[in-house]
Amino acid sequence: MPLTLQLPAGTHWWCSCSKSCHQPLCDGSHTGTGKGPVKFVLTEAKTVLCDCKRTATPPYCDGSHGRAAVKPI
Numbered sequence: 406m407p408l409t410l411q412l413p414a415g416t417h418w419w420c421s422c423s424k425s426c427h428q429p430l431c432d433g434s435h436t437g438t439g440k441g442p443v444k445f446v447l448t449e450a451k452t453v454l455c456d457c458k459r460t461a462t463p464p465y466c467d468g469s470h471g472r473a474a475v476k477p478i
C-alpha cells in the first residue's frame with residue numbers, strides 16, 4: 406500500500422533498495438546493493454509515496470501495488 410507522509414517541503418531521498426529502517430526514505434543502508442536513493446522535492450506537505458518498490462514513477466505511487474505480480478516462466 407502507498408504511504409501518506411507529513412514531510413516538510415524541500416529535498417528528500419526515497420529508498421529504492423527496501424533496506425532502509427526509515428521506509429520509504431533512504432537511511433544509507435543501500436551501501437553495497439548496487440542501488441541508490443531517488444531524490445525528490447516536495448512542494449506541499451502531504452504526498453503519497455510508493456512503499457512496494459514496484460512503481461514506474463518513483464518515489465510516487467502509481468498503483469502498481471494493486472496489480473498482480475507476473476511470475477517468471
Ligand code: FES
Nearest residue numbers: 420422431434435
Ligand atoms: S537505504 Fe535504500 S536506497 Fe538508501
